[in-house]
Amino acid sequence: MSDRVERIRNTLEAGLAPVHLEIVDDSHAHAGHAGAASGGGHFSALIVSTAFEGKNPVQRHQLVYRTLGELLRADIHAFSLKALTPAEFQSP
Secondary structure: OOHHHHHHHHHHHHHHOOOEEEEEEOHHHHOOOHHHHOOOEEEEEEEEOHHHOOOOHHHHHHHHHHHHOHHHHHOEEEEEEEEEOHHHHHOO
16 A cells, blocks of 8 residues: 555544545556646545535535645645445445
8 A cells, every 4th residue: 555545544534434445546547647747646535434424425525625634735636535424335
């Protein structure tokens, strides 16, 4: 696991206490992209947390972005996410 993924994982775990968390570093697929040239990586994540209960999708994304804070300015150029409650994650 890369240092960036580990920092993202630690930050999300501390801020959102997810019951399930998957992070994929997609940076290799964006080599030569302006964001890659400036040092920012491309990541996708599935985050399952009770912190999302009662929040609409925009509020969930805002919560994740606030949690990531400085990482969005330094380490992350693009961050695609799916934010679910535990009940939504368990639904067929």
